[in-house]
Amino acid sequence: MKRTVPLSAGNGGEENNELIRKVFYKAFKNDILLKSEDAAVLDLEASKIAMSTDSFTVTPLFFPGGDIGKLAVCGTCNDIAMMGAKPKYLTVGFIIEEGFDLRELEKIARSMKKELELNGAAVVSGDTKVMPKGTIDKLIINTSGIGELEYEGISSNNISQEDTILVSRDIGAHGATIFTAREGIELQSNLQSDCNSLYPTVKALIDAGIKITALRDATRGGVSAVLNEWAKQSDICIEVEEESIPVSPEVFGVCEMLGFEPTMLANEGTFCLAIKNEDASRALEILKQFNQNATIIGKVTNTHKQRVILNSSYGTKRFLDTPTGELLPRIC
């Protein structure tokens, strides 16, 4: 018989404890969590910490290259890593729909465990709620986390013409994967989400003494959202050579068919970097050790402040704008 999560598992009583013990403690166990106090008491060495929170919902819950659990750990750890910090402690909140398959929940917890280990981070506090069937879509996970700063001064407000813009790998894989996996599209592909932990890459950059101005993971809104945010926050113009933007043939194919632009698609393990010009090529070498498709994509100018310009290889220019609205395929 399929074991499922009953509504009573959110009651704070016996069934609740059983769920926590059998699924979550099993996956996340560590000294702090197992103390089972009202709040976790943490030891921190650094004087500065980075903190971030995010809630995760994705359809389907399991997709090529990851699942909602991996996404929930990567999402928060990556945000922390983007500030030059080492992800250390996380809290997790599970909001579960009544009747959710217990085996799937265990699978999700296991994949979170694996990703936590990759980051060297631990879940130190958690919460579980069960909602009546039909009131939420299967499962929502919230994660919050803190990390110790290993590199100070990273900011999206300080990018200048002394910086070069890079991207850590080919873009748009997560967005294209999720879209093709959705019902109603019926596309078959070998696409895999880029869902991945970025701290190891950031650490390598820091250890090599690269002068980092800004880092940002290109999640919802894709690379175009990140570049537009940077252009506005730092009051600069970013000029990108369109041909240099790395896009895999699979992602490009999905975009061609459905009328999307790779720069609009979400990523879950891809980040943009603003690196001091003199360090750009060294940074690229390091990025390439993690993914061969890392590339320098552009530079900072003052042509059109607060805008992003795409230069084509045949001499035309256009603005790259922030995407709006729901992503929908074009009609013909």
Next chain:
Amino acid sequence: MKSLELKNLYDDFRDSKTIKAYASLIEQEAKKLDRSINIMEVCGGHTHTIMKYGLPQLMPKNVKFIHGPGCPVCIMPKHRIDHAYILAMQEDVILVTLGDMIKVPGSKGSLQNARAKGADVRFVYSPMECLKIASENPDKKVVFFAIGFETTTPMTAVLIDTVIKQNIKNIYFHINHVTVPEVMEELINSRDEHVDSYNNQIDAFLGPSHVSVIAGAKIYEKFPKEYNRPVVVTGFEPVDMMEGVLMILKQFSEGRCENEIQYKRVVSFEGNIKAQELINRYLDKASLFKWRGLGNVPNSGLKLKEKYSNLDAEIIYKDVLPIEEVEDHKLCICGDILRGMAHPTECTIFGTACKPNSPIGSCMVSSEGACAAYYKYGNLL
């Protein structure tokens, strides 16, 4: 044999050297002309390519693009969107449509709004998905809100054919298909009552190639013959469009006026006869179709043949579907833009009150609309 990769199909048609070479050929050809040439690309897909690749920046001063009405979502009048909304709100209906149709606001809201209120609205990539939805929901009525030009009509016809042959009892149709040549004629013939100085500025047409894959190049024969307007049926890649423009300019410089095919790799004069037969088996010309921004255009719409009225959602639900027409916003100049008389940037609400995430006019609602393309890609000229 070497395997065929996707990029083999488009690489040459986006090659920067070829684009540059065409730009210089176009410049030479344009120099031979002592006049300016306004070329209307009828199709929203062409408008999209023009803006995405910045083609106006490669044109000489005397060659201009004017953007036509060929976006099936943009031209949908509000009262027909209201039909979709009302159908979606029926308790036993699953409303299925294509892509960004679900974003377009009618007078009651968009299909997205209906979905937020609990309606079952789904968008599909292929109309054949309706078969799966219908078999999974036998107690629901699946209404396919069919939209598009000649390009998407055959898919609807195949679905109708399947529904009839397999005797499927829970799929119905709300047909909003429209045809290209009739609206081109309207653009040449019509005079705008609000603008005294209006005379139509279209010197030549770029015909959308995917329409002619189905309907053939033959549908444009009358434009050079009866209206003295050259037509070049053109593909959607930047190299295709540059070649199409060059072919038009050559017609002017050589004193020809013809219906030519640039997209020879797929388009024939006759088109896809099988698809045409299937369409004609199930669909008739509607005497009038009201285009948003343009008004009534004779013979430009399609409807289900009378003998299939048992599948026609417009007839089955006629008691709840309004027939009154709904006026567009007063400040919106989409009508002028669709006629090629104004540019999106000339509109007072462009980019201010009217944006892609809160569209007021029809040209902003779909990503293929001229205003949306201008908003998205800007213009660095």
